Amino acid sequence: MMTKITAAITAVGGYVPDFVLTNEILSTMVDTNDEWIVARTGIKERRILKEPGQGTSYMAIKAAEDLIKKANIDPKEIDLLIMATATPDMLVAPTGCYVASAIGATNAFSYDLTAACSSFLYGMSTAASYIQSGRYKKVLLIGADKMSSIVDYTDRTTCIIFGDGAGAALFEPNNEGLGVLDEYLRSDGVGRDFLKMDAGGSMRPPSQETVKNKEHFLFQDGKSVFKFAVTNMADACGKIMERNNLTSDDVQWLVPHQANKRIIDAASGRMGVPDDKVMMNIHRYGNTTSATLPLCLKDYEGKLKKGDTLVFAAFGGGFTWGSIYLKWAYNGN
Ligand code: UT7
Secondary structure (H helix, E strand, O other), rough: OOOEEEEEEEEEEEEOOOEEEHHHHHHHOOOOHHHHHHHHHOEEEEEEEOOOOHHHHHHHHHHHHHHHHHHOOOHHHOOEEEEEEOOOOOOOOHHHHHHHOOOOOOOOOEEOOOOHHHHHHHHHHHHHHHHHHHOOOEEEEEEEHHHHOOOOOOHHHHHOOEEEEEEEEEEEEEOOOOOEEEEEEOOOHHHHHEEOOOOOOOOOOOHHHHHOOOOOEEEEOOHHHHHHHHHHHHHHHHHHHOOOOOOOOOOOEEEEEEOOOOHHHHHHHHHOOOHEEEOOOOOOOOOOOHHHHHHHHHHHHHHHEEEEEEEEEEEEEOEEEEEEEEEEEOOOO
C-alpha cells in the first residue's frame, strides 16, 4: 500500500525590524495611553521598518535567510516560494520573485498570495497542496508585511494595533502522517466595507483627491471586525476539532493570528484551551498581518515536539478566516 504524502513544516525563520514603537511613544503622537492599549489589545510595543527605500521584501529576505541558515538547506533546492502579504513592495511585479532571486532560490518560481490577515493561513493550504500532490518537494512560504506603510499615524484606532515583521516556514513531504491534516477555510465579501484601503487599486487609482482624503491608509471599523473575528475564529477552530475528534486535551498548541489579545482569549476560551497552550507574542509585535503565525512558530519553536497537535486560526479583511490542523514534525531545541 502506498503511504499518503503529507506536507510537514520542517523549518521556520523570522525577522522583525530593530526600531521599537512603544505605547509610550504612541501616546506622544495621538491621544492614547499605555493602559488603554494594553487593556483593549494586549499590545505593549511593535517593530517598525525604518530603513529608507525598503519594503516588505527587505524583511521577507531576512526571514528566509534565517530559515535557510538554521535548517542548513541549499536555496537552489527550493521549488516554489509563496509570498503571503497584504503590503507588497509594489503592484504588478510580485514581491516573491524579487525575494526568491535575492536568497538564491534560482530554481524556484514565485508569486504573491494576498488575503489580508489570513494570507499566511491560506498560503499553508496552497503550500501543502503542492507537496501532497507530489508535484514539488520544497515549498517556502513567507508571510511578511510592512503595515507601517499603510497606517495613518494620526488615527489612534488603527496606529496602535499594527507592526512590521516577517516569518517563514518550509514545507516538505512526510510519510509518517505528520504535517497539515485538515483545513476549514472561509471567506465572505460582506467584510470589504469594514477593513480596507480604498484607493491605489484599479477601482480607485491614485489621484490628488485620494491622497488628500487619506484614502491610501488602512481603514478599519474595529468594533464590527472584532465581532466577526471572535465568532468566526472560534467557529472555525470548533469545526476543525469536532470533525477530527480532538478535545482540548488533544491540542498541544493553539496558534492564533495576533490581532487582539481579547479575540485570542475569546477563541481559546470557547475551545477550552488553557492560556499556557496558546502561542502569544502580540505584546511584543502587535498585529503584523501575514507574519503573525510564522513569528509565533519561530518564537515557540524550542518548545515544540514531534507529534504535537497544533491548531492554527486566523481572521482578517475580506473577510477571510479559517483554521488548520497540523501535526508538528520535529523536536525544537
Ligand atoms: O487583523 C485583522 C482583523 N482586525 C482585528 O481583529 C481588530 C478587531 N478590532 C479590535 O481589535 C478593537 O475593536 C480595537 C482594538 C480596534 C478597538 O477596541 P474596542 O474595544 O472595540 O474600542 P472601541 O472602538 O469601542 O472604542 C472605545 C472607546 C471609544 O471612545 P468612546 O466612544 O467610548 O468615548 C474610542 O474613541 O475608546 C476610544 N479609543 C481610544 N482611546 C484611547 C479608540 N482608540 C483609542 C486609543 N486610545 N488608541
